[in-house]
Amino acid sequence: MSRTARRRSGGSRSSTDVRGRSAAGAPATDAAATVAVRVKPGASRDRVGGRYDGPHGPAWVGAVPARAVVGKATEAARRALADALEVRAALVELRSGAASRDKLFTVMADPAEVESRVRRLRDGAAS
Helix, strand or coil: CEEEEEEHCCCCCCCCCCCCCCCCCCEEECCCCCEEEEEECCCCCEEEEEEEEEEEEEEEEEEEEECCCCHHHHHHHHHHHHHHHCCHHHEEEEEEEECCCCEEECCCCCCHHHHHHHHHHCCCCCC
């Protein structure tokens, strides 16, 4: 199965622990990492970092000024996540949670690097 077909079908290629969860708190694959995000729309400015224990495990918190209307907060959160992880926004796509504050994003980048950056933002770790 090709990478595109797996991504479209939602299939996971490998996992990092027995439960299939990565250090970022969500399932990881060979070519991408899944990042759990708790979005706080309507903030006075973009703020990233912090931890929220949500339905997808420990989540990174992103406060965005966009309102939760017609996907604007989701798009703002996607771009804020890309900026925080220092990847192009085109490499970050929504996996689930379009109408929820708890979202899963797939980041098409080195999973180890993504997890390290997410851990640093989410937990304040200096690793």
